[in-house]
Amino acid sequence: MTPETAITELRAGLELALLVGGPLLVVVLGVGVTVGLVQAATQINEPTVAFIAKAVALAVALAAMGSFLLGKLVDYTIALFQRIPALVG
Numbered sequence: 001m002t003p004e005t006a007i008t009e010l011r012a013g014l015e016l017a018l019l020v021g022g023p024l025l026v027v028v029l030g031v032g033v034t035v036g037l038v039q040a041a042t043q044i045n046e047p048t049v050a051f052i053a054k055a056v057a058l059a060v061a062l063a064a065m066g067s068f069l070l071g072k073l074v075d076y077t078i079a080l081f082q083r084i085p086a087l088v089g
């Protein structure tokens with residue numbers, strides 16, 4: 001395996017990680033900022049409120065986008081396994 005091939009495979013893996021994790025992180029970030037603003041406005045500083053809100057938002061986002069994200073992961077894994085003979089040999 002040449003260094004160029006290794007860098008190409010690493011880049012594809014990182015792009016997939018960004019594609020899978022990015023939307024979920026954006027949802028949790030948005031909910032966290034919103035809950036933080038509400039807590040600052042009402043002066044209710046309870047950490048469990050923010051945690052529960054983020055956990056529920058993450059569960060909803062996974063339910064909405066889970067099949068798409070899992071499909072991307074499966075497609076990448078199958079393609080990677082199919083490329084292994086070319087990468088090694």
